Amino acid sequence: MTSAVTDEPTGTRTASTTSTTSQNTPSANLLTDFHDLLLAAVARCVPNPEPVLDDPTAFSPGFALPRLDPVVREFLSVATARWQPAGEYAGHRLSLLDLTGNPGTGTTKTFASLLIVARAVEYIRRTGEPIVIVSPTSANKGVALRDAVLRAVETGLVTPEQLRVVVLAPVSCRQKLRASRLSTDAGLRALNPMLLYGGTPADGVKALGRAYVDEHAAALRDRGVNLWFTLELRNYLVADTARAFFEQRVDPTDAPGARPRLHAHAVSSAFGLLGYHEGRALLEEHGTASRATRPASLLVQHLGTPDMVLNLRHGDFDPGHRPRYAPDPASGLFRQTTDPRFPEVTYDPDEVLDPTFYTRGPVTSPAMNELIGTFGGDGVVVSLAECVHRYPLLRGLLGDHLPADLRTLREWSLAMAATGVLNAVDRGLVEEGRDIVVHASGSYTTADYEPLDGSATTEVASVEDVAAAVRS
Known part of the structure; x- marks a missing residue:
């Protein structure tokens, strides 16, 4: 002892x-057991919880959450x-x-990622507009977002075409990335690219992800697709x-x-x-x-x-x-x-x-x-x-x-x-x-976990590389 x-x-x-x-x-389940307090936290932490639609580069689906029906509870059960x-x-x-x-995931990034995806689900259900999440990451945040998107698809909250995620991670974090149906299913892999950045410093993925959204969000919005850059404190x-x-x-x-x-x-x-x-x-x-x-x-x-x-x-x-x-x-x-x-x-x-x-x-x-x-x-x-x-x-x-x-x-x-x-x-x-x-x-x-196979990743060095991976 x-x-x-x-x-x-x-x-x-x-x-x-x-x-x-x-x-x-x-x-406890932090997202269902304290649902009312989380809504109060939104009111306290977010000056304007409404969707941001006037600027495609700053798109947000807002902070409305879906009703806690049995399917949503299953989605949030982890x-x-x-x-x-x-x-x-x-x-x-x-x-x-x-x-x-x-x-x-094995990390705390589960909680925020599930809420991010739940907010996207609510917006998609309400408007019918698809969302592509763009997330720079050192690994764990991206793994959690991919897990949450896959859970939303597998529980039937959205279709694979309605909600996608583009993850951009440093090559140095390759060993922490996980295989899942988003990498082993050819259709899901194409819709949800896992991009590796070999530049320095490693946190240059943040600037690269931001630059991609700044340059391409407006054109995608014209085609009815919302790019959501989720790297924001709230x-x-x-x-x-x-x-x-x-x-x-x-x-x-x-x-x-x-x-x-x-x-x-x-x-x-x-x-x-x-x-x-x-x-x-x-x-x-x-x-x-x-x-x-x-x-x-x-x-x-x-x-x-x-x-x-x-x-x-x-x-x-x-x-x-x-x-x-x-x-x-x-x-x-x-x-x-x-x-x-x-x-x-x-x-x-x-x-x-x-x-x-x-x-x-x-x-x-x-x-x-x-x-x-x-x-x-x-x-x-x-x-x-x-x-x-x-x-x-x-x-x-x-x-x-x-x-x-x-x-x-x-x-x-x-x-x-x-x-x-x-x-x-x-x-x-x-x-x-x-x-x-x-x-x-x-x-x-x-x-x-099973490490992500190299064939399920794409190396990128520029905004053009990211855009090509997303288009393909």
């Missing part, structure tokens, strides 16, 4: 570990979450908010508000005996934490939660893109604020001791632990900085070496949420977040007496 672990850089800590699979684990105890570490009680329950914010609603149901922060709380999340742009805070603010406005007990936030990033942590601490994204690493001949690692928010050790100061986290200079940083300044929290950057060193303890805390063989991991979000929590505690970045909720925003292995 209890094990001690020695961490070379930070001393000895004792963790009380309880397998999360053996405990009472409250669960939007499940669980709340699980995960032992203690150095006096901090740990809980896991498991958002990985959809076997078709498209994701609304779904993530349900995290706060779920917490309030199963483990409210203002319950008798509750201790101060911190939410930890591996982030690229922190959409999930921003959504959580919007949901929490809504509960506070309704009088069902207290602003005084709003949890703090811990941002966890990796060395490849530590921009949100840099901005939180220094007010800008200047990479010059990163600590300098020196080679350690005794261990073969690189070390630094000047900044507790960065890894003490790393195999490579320029490593990319997980290409999912690829956003540079996120526009969401000021909003997240303000929330941390108001409600508390911090940021920490982790390395692969630290995750590997912590892995036996992570397995003890998180059980089957991580594989026995870490070499099979293809999504490191949960391992990163949990490693960041332990490092932050050991380095005094978390106030004593705080309970910690780790957002399990993603975790999957090579055994969880």
